[in-house]
Amino acid sequence: MKKWNLVVAVSATLALSLASVQVMAQTYVRYSQEGGEVHWGMVHDDGIWQLAGAPYLTQDHTGVIVQREEVKLEAPVDPNLVFMTAFNFRSHISGEPADYPGLFTIPASSIVGPEDPIVRPAESKNLHYEAEMAIIVGKRAENVAVEDAHEYIFGVTGGNDVSERTWQSSDIQWVRAKGSRGFNAVGPVLVQGADYKNVQITGRLNGEERQSENSSDLIFGMEEMLSYISRYFTLEPGDMIWSGTMGNTRAMEPGDVYEVELSGIGTLSNEVVQGQ
Numbered sequence: 001m002k003k004w005n006l007v008v009a010v011s012a013t014l015a016l017s018l019a020s021v022q023v024m025a026q027t028y029v030r031y032s033q034e035g036g037e038v039h040w041g042m043v044h045d046d047g048i049w050q051l052a053g054a055p056y057l058t059q060d061h062t063g064v065i066v067q068r069e070e071v072k073l074e075a076p077v078d079p080n081l082v083f084m085t086a087f088n089f090r091s092h093i094s095g096e097p098a099d100y101p102g103l104f105t106i107p108a109s110s111i112v113g114p115e116d117p118i119v120r121p122a123e124s125k126n127l128h129y130e131a132e133m134a135i136i137v138g139k140r141a142e143n144v145a146v147e148d149a150h151e152y153i154f155g156v157t158g159g160n161d162v163s164e165r166t167w168q169s170s171d172i173q174w175v176r177a178k179g180s181r182g183f184n185a186v187g188p189v190l191v192q193g194a195d196y197k198n199v200q201i202t203g204r205l206n207g208e209e210r211q212s213e214n215s216s217d218l219i220f221g222m223e224e225m226l227s228y229i230s231r232y233f234t235l236e237p238g239d240m241i242w243s244g245t246m247g248n249t250r251a252m253e254p255g256d257v258y259e260v261e262l263s264g265i266g267t268l269s270n271e272v273v274q275g276q
Contacts (some may be wrong), residue, residue, distance in 0.1 A: 006214040016163030025193035025264070028046050028055045028155070030078070030113075031071035038074055041066070043189070054078060055192070056138045056237045074088040075113035076157055077136060077189035081239040084161060084178065084227055088219050088244030091227040101220045101228055102244075114187035117273040118162055120254060121180060127252050127272070130161035130204030130245035131211045131260040134186065135196060135222045141235040149223035152235070153191040156199065158262040159242055160270060163249070185260075185270040186240075196222050201246065206256055213246035 027043040028051075040055060041048035048071065050064040086102030087093045112118065122193045138154030161184055168177035178184075196215060203211035215221075220228070225241050252258060254274040261267040 023252070025191050026055075028076060028190045028192065029188075030074040030076050031066070032074055033066070033071050035072075052236055055190070056136065060223055061082045073114050074185040075111050075116075076188070077111065077134075077186050077238065077240055079108050079111075079136075079238050079240045081233065081237060082108050082111070082184075082223075083233075083240065083241070084242040085220065085225060085244035089213055089217060089246035090219065091213060091217075091247045092245055097219045101225055103229065104174050104178065106175065106184065108179060110179040110184045112182050112185050112270070114268050114270070116185065116270060117182070118160070118185060118258075118270045118275055118276040119182040120250075120252075121164075121275045122239070124164050124167075124275075125251075126166040128163045128165050128249040129165055129203060129205065129210070129252055131201050132159045132161050132245050133157075133196065133199055133201055133215055133222075133243040133256075133262055134159045135226070135241050136190060137226070137235045137237055137241070139237055141226060141230040144227050144230040146223055147226040149226040152226055152230075153196065153222065154237070156194040156196045156262070156265060157186055157190045157246055158188070158201075158260045158265055158268045160203075160258055160260050160268060161242060161245060162252075165251075173246060185268055187268045188266045191265050194264050197250045199265065200261075200262075201243070202259075202261045204259040204261070205250075205252065207259075210250070211245065211247045215243060216275040219244060 029041050032038045040051040047065045047067045050062045052058050052060040097116040136154045141152045164177040252272045256272045259269045
């Protein structure tokens, strides 16, 4: 082989190797042990490697390794701001979509983790499921161009945007209907390197499929959403942006279990319980 051919071959191999590293997915969790302090962890074959902080802030390991069966998984997010998207799948709207995203916020205190109960408030009679995908911001974002937005997306997780439809139609704002305590289940894991443009989002009520669509069908993709939001708000590491849901939704009753499965991410499962 001529020298220049060898150089080309080596360069091509190196480029392929680097590309593989860039797209390799890494899974993170937040966990607690016996109701104690909550930690971030990086998932490996030999267990969960405890991190010194959130993975979008540090990759430093503390040296502690725990096993999955020893911990309780918490919501794999710790946001200050939580942005949600309305009417972002054509299957969830009537007529033509709006020219700009339907945007609203909810309090972070509404978030619960995998296997945590979704509590239906005593006066609620019309509590619906909404299977969604959410992205986590990796670094401060202001006035980000769409073509640069991928640099600000750290990872992907699943979510169930539980919605009280009667309140949603009667209240002036959606904050109670969408953001009451314990409404928004998130998890089970946070995955860095997932192809958020091609994630199958499936929702199941008591094991029966009720929702299923691909993130490629979003009217406004996650990069467009991040760019749009960053025009008006400063996004910080850890902040969340939800995709919006698809299709038709129906009410859940106490005892029902709703699962949200994201291909390549995992399955989030939560039972509805009656509040006092």
